[in-house]
Each structure stands twice: as C-alpha cells, then as structure tokens.
Amino acid sequence: MSIPAPKPSPYQQLLALPENMIGEIIDGQLYAQPRPATLHSQAASVLGEELGPPFKRGKGGPGGWMILYEPEIRLGSRPDVLVPDLAGWRRERMPELPDAPHLTLSPDWVCEVLSPSTRKLDRTKKLTIYRRERVGHVWIIDPLDRTLEVFRLSGDLYALAAAFSEEDERVRAEPFDAIELHLAALWQR
Numbered sequence: 001m002s003i004p005a006p007k008p009s010p011y012q013q014l015l016a017l018p019e020n021m022i023g024e025i026i027d028g029q030l031y032a033q034p035r036p037a038t039l040h041s042q043a044a045s046v047l048g049e050e051l052g053p054p055f056k057r058g059k060g061g062p063g064g065w066m067i068l069y070e071p072e073i074r075l076g077s078r079p080d081v082l083v084p085d086l087a088g089w090r091r092e093r094m095p096e097l098p099d100a101p102h103l104t105l106s107p108d109w110v111c112e113v114l115s116p117s118t119r120k121l122d123r124t125k126k127l128t129i130y131r132r133e134r135v136g137h138v139w140i141i142d143p144l145d146r147t148l149e150v151f152r153l154s155g156d157l158y159a160l161a162a163a164f165s166e167e168d169e170r171v172r173a174e175p176f177d178a179i180e181l182h183l184a185a186l187w188q189r
Contacts, residue, residue, distance in 0.1 A: 014081065022070075025081040026125045033117045036085075039143040043186045044069065044085040044113045047141070054179050055088070062178050064091045065108075072102040075133045082126060084110040085141075106133040109175055114142045127151075131158055137175050146187045150174060 008016070010030045014023040023032045036044070048069050054061020067088040074081050087107040094105055110130060112122040122140065130138050131153065138151040138158060146166035150173045151158040164171045166187060170180040 011081070022083055023081075024083055024121075024126075025078075026121070026129065027080070028078060031121060033115070036113070036115055039187075039189075040085075040113050040115050042188070043141050043143040044111070046185045046188070047111060047181075048086055050179075050181055050185070051086075051088075051176055055176060060179070065089065066091060066094050066097055068097075073107065074102050074104050075106055075129060079104070080129050082129065084126075085113045086111040106130075107135055109137040109139070110135055111139040111141060114140060114144075116144075127158065131156070137161075139173065141186065143187060146183075148173065148183060148186075 010025045010028060013030045014025060014032075017023045017032055020035055021032045022035060023030055025031075048067065051065075051067055053059040055063060055065040056067045057063065065088045067086060069086055070083050071087050072081060072083055073087065081102070084107070088109040089105065090108045093108065112118075112126065114122055119142075127138060134153065136153050140149045140151070141147070148162075148164045148171070149160060150162040150164075152161040152174065153159075161174055162171075164173070164183060166183065168183055170182055172178075172180055
C-alpha cells in the first residue's frame with residue numbers, strides 16, 4: 001500500500017508556474033493568469049513613465065516616492081502574495097529599496113490594470129487585502145472602458161475619491177495630484 005505524495009503548497013505551485021504566467025496567492029489559494037495583453041501593458045507602462053520622473057526622481061514634481069512595476073509583495077501573517085501592476089511607497093516609509101526577491105512592507109499606493117481574466121479578483125479579494133493592509137490609495141484602470149477610478153482609504157473602507165474617463169483629457173488624481181496626467185496616453189495605440 002503506497003502513501004500518496006503530499007500536495008504541493010500554494011507557494012511551491014507558484015514557483016512551478018511557467019515563465020509566461022503570473023501567480024498570486026490570496027487567502028491560501030493560488031491564482032495564475034497569463035502575462036498581460038498589450039492594452040493592459042500599455043496602460044501600466046505609460047502610467048509608470050508619467051509618474052516616475054516627478055515622483056520617483058523629483059524631476060518636475062515633488063519626488064518622495066519609490067514606484068515599482070509588478071513587484072511581488074507578501075502581506076499578512078499567511079502571507080498573501082500579490083503582484084500589483086504598479087505599487088508605490090513613500091520614501092519616509094521605505095527610504096531605500098531592499099535587495100530582496102519580494103517586499104513585505106505594504107505599499108502606500110497600488111494600481112491594478114484590469115484584464116478580462118483578473119477584473120473580478122482585482123476588485124474583490126485583492127482590494128480586500130489592500131484594505132486590510134492599510135494601503136492608502138488604490139487606482140483601478142480599465143483599458144477597455146478607458147477609465148481610471150481612484151479609491152482612498154477612509155477609516156476601514158475605501159471611498160471613491162474620483163472617477164475619470166477617456167473624455168477627461170487631463171486629470172489630477174491623489175496621491176499624485178501635484179501633476180496633471182494625460183489620460184489619453186494610457187489608451188494610445
């Protein structure tokens with residue numbers, strides 16, 4: 001009589017994913033999806049390009065932020081393993097980027113760019129974890145609907161601070177409202 005091999009842990013399953021997949025562990029369950037499609041990548045890339053100079057490097061803006069593209073963040077006591085499209089930490093909380101495979105300090109801001117395969121997860125389970133971990137601002141970008149929603153942590157809940165659509169040419173969105181963002185650049189093909 002043979003004993004069945006133990007089932008791999010969610011983290012072992014995450015490590016075994018092919019390179020073309022992104023994996024996250026939420027509430028002890030592995031969620032895997034393919035790398036983002038081009039419209040998703042375009043919106044995230046352009047947003048990072050817009051925010052980097054004024055906030056990360058202080059060129060034309062106040063500086064004071066560390067902004068990363070698709071960082072692996074392990075949060076909570078289990079921990080949950082999340083990969084937001086963009087995440088930012090105020091320099092007073094993370095003065096120097098650690099040399100590590102992942103981060104454990106919750107961000108001050110995250111941006112999730114919706115894809116058909118991730119929109120439900122991004123808007124429910126991940127948003128709940130960001131709230132639990134006290135992430136001050138969450139942006140949700142929908143490249144198909146061409147919208148940006150800005151959520152601010154207010155007490156124990158997220159409040160919709162602003163919503164913008166493709167008709168809004170230039171916007172100021174907290175916590176990066178020191179500059180105007182040109183939303184059309186996010187959707188440009």
